Amino acid sequence: MTAGSEGRRAVTVAILSTIVFFTLVGIAITHAPGWPEVRRTFFDWGEFKASIPEIARAFLLNVKIFAIAEAFILVLALALAVIRSLPGPVFFPMRMLGIAYADFFRGVPTILVIALLGFGAPALQLSWVPLSTTFWGIVALVLVYTAYVSEVYRAGIESVHPSQDAAARSLGLSHWQSLRKVVLPQAVRRVIPPLLNDFIGLQKDTALVGFLGSVEAFKQSQIDAAATFNYTPFVAAAVLFVALTIPLARFTDWLVLRDRRRRQATGV
Amino acid sequence: MSEALVVDGLHKSFGTLEVLRGVDLAVAEHEVVCLIGASGSGKSTLLRCVNLLEPIDQGRIVVEGEEITAPGVNVNRIRRRIGIVFQAYNLFPHMSVLRNVTLAPTLALGTSRVQAEAEAKELLSRFGLADKRNDYPDSLSGGQQQRVAIVRALAMRPDLMLLDEVTSALDPELVAEVLEVIRELAAGGMTMLIATHEMGFARDIANRICFLDEGVILEQGPPEQMLTEPKEPRTQQFLQRIINAGRL
Numbered sequence: 069m070t071a072g073s074e075g076r077r078a079v080t081v082a083i084l085s086t087i088v089f090f091t092l093v094g095i096a097i098t099h100a101p102g103w104p105e106v107r108r109t110f111f112d113w114g115e116f117k118a119s120i121p122e123i124a125r126a127f128l129l130n131v132k133i134f135a136i137a138e139a140f141i142l143v144l145a146l147a148l149a150v151i152r153s154l155p156g157p158v159f160f161p162m163r164m165l166g167i168a169y170a171d172f173f174r175g176v177p178t179i180l181v182i183a184l185l186g187f188g189a190p191a192l193q194l195s196w197v198p199l200s201t202t203f204w205g206i207v208a209l210v211l212v213y214t215a216y217v218s219e220v221y222r223a224g225i226e227s228v229h230p231s232q233d234a235a236a237r238s239l240g241l242s243h244w245q246s247l248r249k250v251v252l253p254q255a256v257r258r259v260i261p262p263l264l265n266d267f268i269g270l271q272k273d274t275a276l277v278g279f280l281g282s283v284e285a286f287k288q289s290q291i292d293a294a295a296t297f298n299y300t301p302f303v304a305a306a307v308l309f310v311a312l313t314i315p316l317a318r319f320t321d322w323l324v325l326r327d328r329r330r331r332q333a334t335g336v
Numbered sequence: 337m338s339e340a341l342v343v344d345g346l347h348k349s350f351g352t353l354e355v356l357r358g359v360d361l362a363v364a365e366h367e368v369v370c371l372i373g374a375s376g377s378g379k380s381t382l383l384r385c386v387n388l389l390e391p392i393d394q395g396r397i398v399v400e401g402e403e404i405t406a407p408g409v410n411v412n413r414i415r416r417r418i419g420i421v422f423q424a425y426n427l428f429p430h431m432s433v434l435r436n437v438t439l440a441p442t443l444a445l446g447t448s449r450v451q452a453e454a455e456a457k458e459l460l461s462r463f464g465l466a467d468k469r470n471d472y473p474d475s476l477s478g479g480q481q482q483r484v485a486i487v488r489a490l491a492m493r494p495d496l497m498l499l500d501e502v503t504s505a506l507d508p509e510l511v512a513e514v515l516e517v518i519r520e521l522a523a524g525g526m527t528m529l530i531a532t533h534e535m536g537f538a539r540d541i542a543n544r545i546c547f548l549d550e551g552v553i554l555e556q557g558p559p560e561q562m563l564t565e566p567k568e569p570r571t572q573q574f575l576q577r578i579i580n581a582g583r584l
Contacts, residue, residue, distance in 0.1 A: 235426035238387050239440035239492060240416030249439060253430050331429055331472045 108298075115300035119292045120308075123301060126288035127308045130274040133202065133284065137209045137270060144214045146256075149221035150247065166218075173215035179276050182208040186280035205277030213270050220262045224255030257327050264320040268313050275309075285309070340365045340400060340496055340527040341386065347394035348381055355381045357551035358395070363496075363529055368522050370538040370559075371531045373548035374574060379531035380423075382548070383498045386529065387420045400495055416444055419489030420498040423505050425481040427473040433460070433484050434469040437491045445492070452491070459487045463517055479510030483517055490521075497521065499530040503537075535578055539563055547571045 097103060151159075152166040173181070186204040189197055198204070228251050236246035278287030285308055289301035341363040348356040355378045363369050371379045384390045386397055388404060388411045397405045404414045428436050437456040441447040447455075460466050463483050473481055482502055489497060499518065503511045515537050522528065522541050532538055538545055539559040546556040547566070555568045566572050 231422065231424060231426045232428065234389055235422065235428070236440075237412075238389060238415055238418075238420045239488070240412050240444035241440060242412050242444075245443050249443065250428055254428075257430065332474050 110299045110303055112298055112300045115296065115298045116304050119289065119301040120304045122292065123285050123288050123304050124308060126283050127285040127305070129202070129282065129284040130271070130309075131312070133206055133209070133274040133277055133282075134271050137206050137213065137274075138267060140210045141213045141217050141270070144210065145217035146221050146252075148214060148218035149225060150252075152218070152222055153225050155243075170215045170218060173212050174219075176212075178208070178212045178273055179279060181212050182276050182279060184208075185211075186277075201280035202277060202282045205274075205280055205282060209270060209273060209277070213266060213273075216269075217263065217266050220259050220266060221255065223262075224259035225251060227258055228254045260320055260323055260327075264316065267316060271313060271316075272309060275305075338365055338401075339363065339398070340367070341529065342398040343382070343386065343395070344398070345395035346382070346385060346392055346397065348378075348385055348390060348392050355551055356385070359548075359551070359553055361546065361553060363527060365527055366525045367543045368526075368528045368530065368541055370542040370545045371529065371548050372533070372535070372538060372545060372562075372574070377548045378551045379548055380500050383420060383500045383529065383531055386498055387418050388414055389420075412444065416440075416492050417495045418498065419492060419494035419496070421482070421485050421489055421500065421502050423501045425473070425478070425485045425505075427481055427485055427488070429473050432470050432472055433465065433476070436473065436484060437488045440488070441491050456487070456491055459490055460484075463487055463520075464513075477510060478506045479513045482506065482514045486514075486517055486521075495527065497526055497528045499528060499532070501531050501533060503532070503534060533578075535563060535575075547574065549574070 100106075148166055148169065151162050152170075154163060182205055185208045186201050189204055189207075190199045190201075232250055232254065233246050236250040237243070241249070274284060275286035278284045278290070281287070283291070285305045286302075289305040292301035293299050339362050341361070343359055343361040346356050346359040347354070359378070359382055361369075361382075371382065373379055381390060385392050386399075392405055395405070396403055399414065399418065402414075403409075428439070431439065434453060434456055437460065438447075438449065438452040441452040441455070442449055457466065457469065460469055463486070465480065465483055465487065468476060468480060468484070473484070476484065482505075486502070502518070503514050506514065511534070515534065518528070518530070518537075519541060530538070530542070542559050544556060545559050545562040546553045547562065547568070547570075548554070549568075549570050555562070555566060555571050557566075562571070563575065566575060
């Protein structure tokens, strides 16, 4: 058998098994006793069309929360990772603080941090403390995700072989110059896929800010569902979230591929 | 002839393993000294200590009259004067060949980008790498990468070059092009301390060969004498093994 016919055979088998699999799952679901009811309450096309403009508008708040939080997280997490990689006994207290921070905010459930800050901070009634629930939701997400993302950065920094730093230092570069120009650029490139993973997590967790009362997509769909006793608005919100993550995932794939091509490129 | 490098009673341990046990060595200006010895004899460690990549435990190192191991010395300033080339090239994979060469002059010496690039291009063409300047290291052969690494070190205009088994990671057919570069440096009067397994090359290029054994320089002398009639039994044994392996 030639390689070509083997390849065609593999594609045929893949297509057939996919069709069979999804047909079976489809039959199982649509023949479930409760299916007509589920179909009416979750997959009502009329409800979908009616609710999606409002939810899409509310979803803009999710996008805003995500964009603002992400910008802070990328910078703060990198700073935290750099602090934790500082060498020498002088920096021991800073390293220890960094570890305590990461341990704490990775340990407490995100929804709890949001609740504590969102309800607690405004309750202080200090004139300079913002009252906006969205503001405190963003702060909570930044605190939690900075802890996660700093671990990703740190793994990247540690994956750069010490000989790269040695080469930079041997040329007379300072520790900081070596970190900035040699170690971090390589570290960040390597962790782009896991960074994206955390971005997607953050995108989804913007829905938790609705818990404080900010009307984002999930909150809006809750309001719609409560008004009509139909859950289709939840499906509409889910569709919007997925629609945002898929392009982001493809974009990252493209970044990784571009970097690999460039590194192996012969210029001119 | 003044001394470019003096190593005096150098001791260095890694944990409980004492790698250097009192090394004394002097290299004169424009002199080429080759370090030979078995793997683990301390050749690389000695070079790394001279470049201050490893803190030393005891002794002192003097470069061009300045004690570089004295407390409070600015290590970055010292390293700018001492070039080192590693066995595994250690080029920066995320930068073009040209940027690899200009990075340190622009950052550490404050040379303008324009001038650093002009100098880098001149050095690259001198070593037959002019057409590679926009390539990335991963696309080059091992021999080309090592020549770029040498150019990168030279771009800092060092007083002294340290070469750490620079041909050991290369395919045999690529060794010659790298050795040719080093010969040219020697001909230009560069002071060099070279750790090597290439005995034929050491014989051609070295003014003096030092045999490092168990962390001390056991014997040293002119190449002909060291390679044909060494006095110490350990040196004789080492060379016999090299000859048996067909490397001399």
